[in-house]
Amino acid sequence: MSKRMIITVGDARVGKSTVIKLLLEIFAQQGKRIKVYNQESFPVFQAYEHIATIKKFNLSNDDADAITDDLNHPELDVMIVDMPGQDIEKVIQYIESASLFEVVVKFGWNLTFLQPISHRKDCIYYLNAIIQNATNNANYVVVKNYHFAPEFREYEEKMRKKLLIIGGTEVELMALHRNHYQAMEKADKPYSQVCQDLSIILFWRSFIFQWIKKFHHSVMNNHLAIKYLGLD
Template sequence: MIWTVGDSRVGKSTVIKLLIEIYQKQNKKVRVYDHDNRDRLLAYKDLVCIEKIDFFNKETDRIFVELVADDIDIILVDMPGQYTDKICQYIIHSELLAGLAEYGWNLTFLQPISHRTDCIDYLNQIIQTAGNNANYVVVKNYHFTPEFREYDQKMRPNLLIVGGTEIELTALHRNHYQAMEKAGIPYSEVKDEKSIILFWRSFIFQWIKRFRNSVMSNNLAIKYLGLD
């Protein structure tokens, strides 16, 4: 089970979509729960089962039912940004970690980060709550900054202590990203989308490829994200 957590508008839904396509290539059976009301995952509804959910209104029992299903390899949960306090409270009160362990599931927190110090605070809260009972994958989103000096100095050592790892999402020009999102199709289909300039499509294709390479060249990320 993989939860995206952290700040708002740092690329959580973007990373979810990129991962869905990697899972598709590996024929993984994926279920997605979307806590966001902005329908950012709508373009993928024909590729995977996507359901709306509200973790804070006692709608989560059906997720625990999925833990005993034979037809699911990966459960992706796109959590809302800036709700780390509530997320941590839910983890504790629902005894989530013990429940997952009972059914043989692992939990991975997937957190894209930007230049904002809030990202460090949110990650620290999650680690303090779950400790060594969960896995952690930080996504350095270079759209926001060319370097992560404060994170590298203040947070990275703590991440490594609990066995966490990092992957990279390289920068994509804002115009290219907006054109890709406006197309309303899975990212992998953008290469054939004639409404987008061919030159832009080539940059988007390389952006997708670099993310996949970052994931698949990292053995811990492969393990924590349930990949082969």
């Protein structure tokens, strides 16, 4: 089984951390050995420390060197790098300075860019910039996050065809009511455990359970997503 490096990119507050959390539980179910590099200043993945090794990093200093060093780590199956939002130029600069495409190939890994999108035009800009920079050196998975809007007109009109032509794929993250999401985050538990948290009313837990289930279904019924995300 090939090793997979997943880099999340995109606008700030578009759901990158949420998608990572959902994926972490799928990886854990498959027994994957996972490491997550987190750019956030607060412990957004604290509840998942029993599932994955979590390490903070900063693109502006030598912390980022550890990312490429870990590509030579024999005890990892999946590495997730949660890049900062709203600074795609800095992300691309890091990729170039680290010679990431060459290093990934050298140590036998495959690279995937994972980008949740909303209805905002900035999402199209970020996705296009990554595709132009990486071309066929990586795979691409777009997550259509319906929390923000019921449609993705800018993406559908300007980027979807380009994504599919280069072999990319898309999955869906259904909308979840803001109250349900806030309760889930406040619980500070892995999302699947929130469904058994009796402090949250049953009606809300039912919606959360279905939300998780639909995301898992969207991923695991997409053969390209399974391949690009390093899932069995």
